[in-house]
Amino acid sequence: MNNKNIANIYKKFMDEILVVQDFSSAIALMNWDQEVLMPEDGFPARSRTYATIADFAHKLTNSKSQIGRTLKLLEHKNNLSELQNRCLDKYHEEAKRSWKLSSKLVKDLAETTLNAQSVWSEAKEKNRFDLFAPYLQRIIDLKREEANQIGYSKNPYDALLDEYEPGLCCDTLDNLFDALLPSLKRIREEVLQKEPSQIEKHPRITKEKQFTFIKDLISKIGFDFNKGRVDLGKHPATEFIHENDVRIIAVAKDNNISTGIFLTLHECGHALYYQNTDMKYIGTNLYCGSSTVLHEALARLLENNIGKSRSFWEGCYSNLIKHSGIKGSEYSIEDFVWSINKISSSPIRFEADEISYVFHIYIRYLIEKRLIEGSLTVEEVPGLWRTLFQEYLDVPIANDSTGCLQDVHWACGLIGYFPTYFVGSIYAAQIYSVIKNQYNSFDDDLENSKYSGIINWLKVNIYAHGAYYTPKELLFKLTGNESLSYHDFENYLTNKYKSLNN
Structure with missing residues (x-):
């Protein structure tokens, strides 16, 4: 096969990847919205939408045409540049996992987990593990099925670890x-x-003052607010929507800088x-x-x-004192460093x-x-x-x-x-x-x-x-x-x- 044909195959291969990435961007945006803006009653409909997009992206990755392109390119790696080979190898490593998973499992996981998050939130608020237990059981059953479809040599948990760090077991x-x-x-x-x-766990700072301070601090460290934003939400996370749009979800609680400051630094x-x-x-x-x-x-x-x-x-520390109202004479930097x-x-x-x-x-x-x-x-x-x-x-x-x-x-x-x-x-x-x-x-x-x-x-x-x-x-x-x-x-x-x- 000549270089021109390989180039055409590679272009179609990469075009398909970019479509799947666009779906991932939509999912990331929905995740951010769910944590920051979405009303509580929006979970059922959102879970259906989420499952539909996840299923469609999975079907694109598992299409016969994309699998065929991937395998053909693997046969002709010598015709590709070093950068193209890196793209191919990374895609193949991740796609091998996707190819083994059924469309039904992917859709069931997407829908079940989004509904489970709403129930978990209620269960945590009410201290009712029994409310969440049926959903956790369903998720464990689905993850066992995922491990079985992926395959493993010793422990089914290895198949789940591998998604986050190849080879970790x-x-x-x-x-x-x-x-x-x-x-x-x-x-x-x-x-x-x-x-x-005698050192208190943390100095007492309101969540509003923590949030003001940490936004100023991460800007000085290098976070570019022209290419990202920080919002208060339910759970700390970072959503990569696409290049030039990275969104930090911060959590702040009165008098608890473990969340307001250090989780946001994380x-x-x-x-x-x-x-x-x-x-x-x-x-x-x-x-x-x-x-x-x-x-x-x-x-x-x-x-x-x-x-x-x-x-x-x-x-x-002096900037924290300025933002928070802590009296430096009463809470020295030595005390503060010990407290954190x-x-x-x-x-x-x-x-x-x-x-x-x-x-x-x-x-x-x-x-x-x-x-x-x-x-x-x-x-x-x-x-x-x-x-x-x-x-x-x-x-x-x-x-x-x-x-x-x-x-x-x-x-x-x-x-x-x-x-x-x-x-x-x-x-x-x-x-x-x-x-x-x-x-x-x-x-x-x-x-x-x-x-x-x-x-x-x-x-x-x-x-x-x-x-x-x-x-x-x-x-x-x-x-x-x-x-x-x-x-x-x-x-x-x-x-x-x-x-x-x-």
Whole structure:
């Protein structure tokens, strides 16, 4: 087959991809609207619309013509440029999953999860797990069917993990948790013995003042409001509508900066990745993140490694005082930095410190895995949740609203997503170690509210590449090692709390 024929096939192949991307943009816009503007009674009709669009996009990806083009191009990779091969490989990796899923399953999942979100919201508000349980059971049944259709070698949960990080599996997670949890438990206990008991968890700041402050802060960090917006909504999220339209959904609560400030910093980490991807990838399927885990790594890097550091607040604490009305003489920067890193006894994941957070994720991982394996029933979830929190964190769970109903992920069908926060934290620590070594004025810049150099480093080394490189390739470019290593994460937490204690 000559180059002209291959070029024609590639053009039709990419045109079809861009149509599916347009459907994804419509779904992202609906997600944003659902969280920010949509009236509560709009869920049933919205779920039908959502399911229709998801089904149509799935049918395009699974059409005989598009499958045929993909397979033909794979046979003639030598006729394609390096960029075209990258686009082809990424599409093929994702399409292989789609090709295995039935249209009925895709539509059922889309409709069920959107309806489940409405019921979950009511169940959480009323502390009624029994209201949500039938929907969770249906979602678990559908996700088991998804795992069966995808296929797996050892554990059905592996098939769900692979969607968020290719190759991630239970064996890898078990090894990471087994290696880290004992040392994290030791660090946590040591910190609890030494941290100042008089420090409040957080300074008391109204949600309106938090929102004003954080919008000003992320603008200074580099979020471009000409290409994005920030709105208060029900659940924190970042929706990539398309290039030049990235929307952060922020959540703020009076006197709780874990949500109003730090969750918004987290979402800003996602948004900066989108806003700083090289524009040359527009019109391809590479104008996106390399993987969900890498996205979470960049979000947690800004939220925690940078956003909870002493250097960062040296640069912006005075601005927080100006916006919030905190009296600096009554709440010093030392008190503030301690308060945002204080070991948390809260049952809420959003409010967890970086050490306790790992245990929060581990508990969710155990429960999800057992649900998919079939060794745990939906009815047993609240009891096991309480037992595990008492065992690992010595934290009592007062009710299901602050227990197993606190997160929207299960209602969204995101079974297998929670571990991305854990693995993302490990990636973030590796990135943090590299940038600290390579960017000599890192702390000085933060202390002087100079963010452009740090963001530019991230842009050159990570953001700009979009999905051109796989996560392993990016990790190798940064560290010289493509394997996931927990040592930087362990060292980061050890050194951080040693410094705080001093």
